[in-house]
Amino acid sequence: MRKIEIVQGILDANDATAEGNRAAFDAHGCLAVNIMASPGAGKTSFILRTIEGLKQDLRIGVIEGDMVSTVDAEKVQGIADAVVQINTRGMPESCALVADMIQVALERIDMDSLDVVLIENVGNLLCPAEFRLGEHLRVVVSSTPEGDDKPLKYPLIFADADAIIINKTDLLPYVDFDIERFTRSIRNLNAAVPFFPLSCKTGEGVAEWVSWLRSRRPTK
Amino acid sequence: MRKIEIVQGILDANDATAEGNRAAFDAHGCLAVNIMASPGAGKTSFILRTIEGLKQDLRIGVIEGDMVSTVDAEKVQGIADAVVQINTRGMPESCALVADMIQVALERIDMDSLDVVLIENVGNLLCPAEFRLGEHLRVVVSSTPEGDDKPLKYPLIFADADAIIINKTDLLPYVDFDIERFTRSIRNLNAAVPFFPLSCKTGEGVAEWVSWLRSRRPTK
Numbered sequence: 001m002r003k004i005e006i007v008q009g010i011l012d013a014n015d016a017t018a019e020g021n022r023a024a025f026d027a028h029g030c031l032a033v034n035i036m037a038s039p040g041a042g043k044t045s046f047i048l049r050t051i052e053g054l055k056q057d058l059r060i061g062v063i064e065g066d067m068v069s070t071v072d073a074e075k076v077q078g079i080a081d082a083v084v085q086i087n088t089r090g091m092p093e094s095c096a097l098v099a100d101m102i103q104v105a106l107e108r109i110d111m112d113s114l115d116v117v118l119i120e121n122v123g124n125l126l127c128p129a130e131f132r133l134g135e136h137l138r139v140v141v142s143s144t145p146e147g148d149d150k151p152l153k154y155p156l157i158f159a160d161a162d163a164i165i166i167n168k169t170d171l172l173p174y175v176d177f178d179i180e181r182f183t184r185s186i187r188n189l190n191a192a193v194p195f196f197p198l199s200c201k202t203g204e205g206v207a208e209w210v211s212w213l214r215s216r217r218p219t220k
Numbered sequence: 221m222r223k224i225e226i227v228q229g230i231l232d233a234n235d236a237t238a239e240g241n242r243a244a245f246d247a248h249g250c251l252a253v254n255i256m257a258s259p260g261a262g263k264t265s266f267i268l269r270t271i272e273g274l275k276q277d278l279r280i281g282v283i284e285g286d287m288v289s290t291v292d293a294e295k296v297q298g299i300a301d302a303v304v305q306i307n308t309r310g311m312p313e314s315c316a317l318v319a320d321m322i323q324v325a326l327e328r329i330d331m332d333s334l335d336v337v338l339i340e341n342v343g344n345l346l347c348p349a350e351f352r353l354g355e356h357l358r359v360v361v362s363s364t365p366e367g368d369d370k371p372l373k374y375p376l377i378f379a380d381a382d383a384i385i386i387n388k389t390d391l392l393p394y395v396d397f398d399i400e401r402f403t404r405s406i407r408n409l410n411a412a413v414p415f416f417p418l419s420c421k422t423g424e425g426v427a428e429w430v431s432w433l434r435s436r437r438p439t440k
Contacts, residue, residue: 039258039345039374040366067346069372095315095346124346125259126287126315145365145388146260152289154259174394
């Protein structure tokens with residue numbers, strides 16, 4: 001029982017910090033997006049495509065979460081207006097970003113000079129579902145080679161998403177992925193969530209996602 | 221500090237239980253294999269192919285770990301000699317199998333009637349690296365669409381593996397995956413680990429893996 005109480009305590013404390021983060025984003029008119037996915041689903045390529053679609057008139061910050069390494073931060077460095085790397089190794093919750101880590105990252109970003117903050121969570125479909133960061137939007141990137149049964153096996157993260165990306169549509173001819181079955185499973189968990197099938201490799205479908213994301217910006 | 225001490229206490233207790241599981245496997249001459257991967261890397265297809273390669277003369281048990289659902293257990297039901305499903309949802313460690321769960325599963329299996337126990341861990345490259353189950357072999361299944369940079373980002377699980385499977389080689393013409401770069405990154409972490417590139421879809425390369433696995437069985 002003791003262990004479970006402590007876990008609940010951690011989650012409650014996290015929610016309180018997340019509320020503070022959210023207030024900070026709101027005060028600066030910054031749209032915050034938490035991007036969650038399995039390892040290798042294409043989160044970083046997705047972030048690069050998203051920045052490409054927004055950067056003409058918006059300024060974008062990226063917070064990169066990884067257990068170790070700065071591989072992803074290096075990829076976005078040249079194109080984002082601000083990048084902060086968070087390495088979770090050795091922290092009590094090393095399998096997800098938590099609100100405390102975002103709070104620290106926000107101290108290193110000048111939010112007044114940003115319109116959108118994209119947060120790349122640790123590659124994991126389980127732990128990130130449990131921790132709010134103070135984000136406005138929770139986006140799950142699923143990719144076609146992972147198979148269409150992921151919503152059945154990792155329901156929490158899909159149930160709670162504000163948008164679902166179906167990445168790597170260019171691989172559809174070569175993998176067993178039934179988009180109908182996938183979307184139907186998610187509809188059972190999350191009736192109104194929008195889907196964006198796209199390919200970060202070819203760019204197909206990215207414009208629809210970017211245009212939806214723009215529509216979610218706060219009116220300043 | 222308190223939180224970290226408790227986490228260490230959980231890991232120590234887990235190791236003790238894992239030793240007991242290992243002794244039980246040994247007493248019955250059962251080879252235990254812990255199979256770890258990202259969601260969608262193909263763990264279940266890999267288990268099905270492995271059983272196919274062993275079942276002519278060996279009896280196989282499967283322990284299926286999933287946060288929720290029995291999707292995978294249903295797939296192996298017809299072909300394995302014994303199947304136990306473990307659902308981790310609601311448990312303090314829901315993002316990985318832990319030794320306690322295996323201990324309970326072993327009470328429901330007649331190990332005298334089995335030669336090999338395949339344990340399908342929860343789809344996750346982070347948490348399962350931390351928890352020993354009492355297994356003889358730790359196997360990581362990586363798949364080509366995930367990209368060749370996974371060892372840089374999830375080093376713990378690769379550093380500690382006894383075999384690395386490179387699944388979905390049939391997709392190599394369509395994805396950016398450099399086998400040389402992948403194996404070189406792993407060699408830096410784990411100098412002697414054997415690699416098995418294969419396709420569970422076509423069956424190519426499965427025989428080499430099965431023959432290696434057979435060579436690791438205890439001499440009764």
